[in-house]
Amino acid sequence: MSQQQSDNFKPFNVDLWKYDGQEGALIPLLQSAQDTYGYISEKAIDYISHITGIPAADIYGVVTFYAQFRTKPLGKYVVKVCNGTACHVNGAKPIGDTITDELNIDYDETSDDGKFSLLSVACIGCCSLAPVILINDETYGRLTSPKLRKILRQYKRKVKEEK
Amino acid sequence: MKTVKVGLGTCGISAGGEKVYKAFQDELKENPNAFVLKETGCIGMCYSEVLIEIKNGSDESVFYSEVTPDRVGEIVEKAILSDDTIEEWLAVKPDNKQNFIDNQTRIVLRNCGIIDPGSIDEYIERGGYEGAKKALTTMTSEDVIDDVIKSGLKGRGGGGFPTGVKWNFTRGAKGDKKYIICNADEGDPGAFMDRSILEGDPNAVLEGMIIAGYAIGSDAAYIYCRAEYPKAIARLRQAIAQAKKKNFLGDNIFGTNFTFNIKIKEGAGALVCGEETALIASIEGKRGMPKFRPPFPAISGLWEKPTNINNVETFANVPWIILNGGDAYAAYGTEDSKGTKVFAMAGKV
Known part of the structure; x- marks a missing residue:
């Protein structure tokens, strides 16, 4: 089980979030919580509520409003498929299908071994390279199904070696 | 001395710009005074990334497009260490009068693709x-x-x-x-x-x-x-x-x-x-x-x-x-x- 999936919630350092009581800190706090744990757990919401005094229900409202925040853990490698207009027109759908076929996960799912998650994202701003995907912070552009399969298999090999 | 600028906007990076940059760094390790290596932002021709600019001592530039790491060695040898141009890899061919960049008036983009945005x-x-x-x-x-x-x-x-x-x-x-x-x-x-x-x-x-x-x-x-x-x-x-x-x-x-x-x-x-x-x-x-x-x-x-x-x-x-x-x-x-x-x-x- 990856660290991100661990249910053992360690109480974390407020300094980590650079919270100094200023207004408008909720979203940056949530962003750093997610950076640390990979997702926003119920315990994280309670903890943020505790240190900011913002009701947990309000925090939950903010978490569910923004697409960036997740309430479930993600896999080690997060595959984001750009479904912006340029990528859509250039074949984002077959790209998504190829990933589903190769990794055996649908959008918003994580593979059983906790290694891969598949997400759909709006334009990531490099339309000239459409269709584009991101795997963690690495961008892959001008994709075709065979090219994509090759890339995904490299990651699968990497996962095997890590084991 | 010639200056090499590698376009490292998101467009350049996603086309493999960082690998090209690294290939130039490796060339510099072998031959430290061969050229000056810099990074820059989006040069404006995202369709032909990875783009690099080679500027000679008298401020004349040539652009090479779709540069890959394995082309870097040849570019250094021919276009930098000697004064040849590798015509087939040029971004703007000399006979192309409708130069994409020259026809633009750049106010907002006055520095984009020219300066190192980190400096x-x-x-x-x-x-x-x-x-x-x-x-x-x-x-x-x-x-x-x-x-x-x-x-x-x-x-x-x-x-x-x-x-x-x-x-x-x-x-x-x-x-x-x-x-x-x-x-x-x-x-x-x-x-x-x-x-x-x-x-x-x-x-x-x-x-x-x-x-x-x-x-x-x-x-x-x-x-x-x-x-x-x-x-x-x-x-x-x-x-x-x-x-x-x-x-x-x-x-x-x-x-x-x-x-x-x-x-x-x-x-x-x-x-x-x-x-x-x-x-x-x-x-x-x-x-x-x-x-x-x-x-x-x-x-x-x-x-x-x-x-x-x-x-x-x-x-x-x-x-x-x-x-x-x-x-x-x-x-x-x-x-x-x-x-x-x-x-x-x-x-x-």
Whole structure:
């Protein structure tokens, strides 16, 4: 089980979030919580509520409003498929299908071994390279199904070696 | 000595620019004085990334397109160490009279793809922060607003409201604390003008904001940038840190009693937050729900204080306008729409 999936919630350092009581800190706090744990757990919401005094229900409202925040853990490698207009027109759908076929996960799912998650994202701003995907912070552009399969298999090999 | 510049905007990086850059670094390890290696932002021909520019001692440039790491060795050998050109790899063939770049008038993109966006000194070398200096030390806030009105600059985010008039509203609004916000939540499909500016010339945006702050009477500003633009955010952070060191941000800027600070707020993935009232709610840490207007942000915006919101490209125009005068800017463009406009083209161009 990856660290991100661990249910053992360690109480974390407020300094980590650079919270100094200023207004408008909720979203940056949530962003750093997610950076640390990979997702926003119920315990994280309670903890943020505790240190900011913002009701947990309000925090939950903010978490569910923004697409960036997740309430479930993600896999080690997060595959984001750009479904912006340029990528859509250039074949984002077959790209998504190829990933589903190769990794055996649908959008918003994580593979059983906790290694891969598949997400759909709006334009990531490099339309000239459409269709584009991101795997963690690495961008892959001008994709075709065979090219994509090759890339995904490299990651699968990497996962095997890590084991 | 020749200089090699590798285009490392998101467009260049996703085409493999960092690998090309590394290949040049490896060549330098073998032959340390062969050339000077630099990185730059988006050069403007994203379709032919990875783009590199080779500049000789007398400032003449050639561009090579679709460079891959395995082409680097040959480029170094032929085009750098000797004076050959590898014609088949050139981005702009010599017989192509319709040069894509030469036909452009670049005001906003004056430095994009030319300077290293990580170096404030390169920005200063090309007249950077001269506009802010001129505004703060020789002009009143009314002069600045008059000049921006005269330039005919309209909001480049799409609303098209005259920028100088907007500034005047916020300037005239009652309130001891006023805010400037730069809307960098560019989310229109296929548009990446703002990203190119932020990644290629972040200081131009900061300088525009400083001038706006001076004109309006604001000492605090936010840049609301979408989290999907990590490179742009990194560039902005770097530029803000360097500008603070040079005292272009902070207290007593250019020896005046003007104080100005800029903070970055990362968006959290909600398209609606490009709308100004939703954007303000998001900075306040709330759900990004739009509100009815009036009151307009100019009267009651961020934390209910008068707030002026402009788009990235709008701010990036301002230093040039102040430095060259509103009339010079108004000489470009059409009867109703003055100046230049950046366009992003994608798809089957």
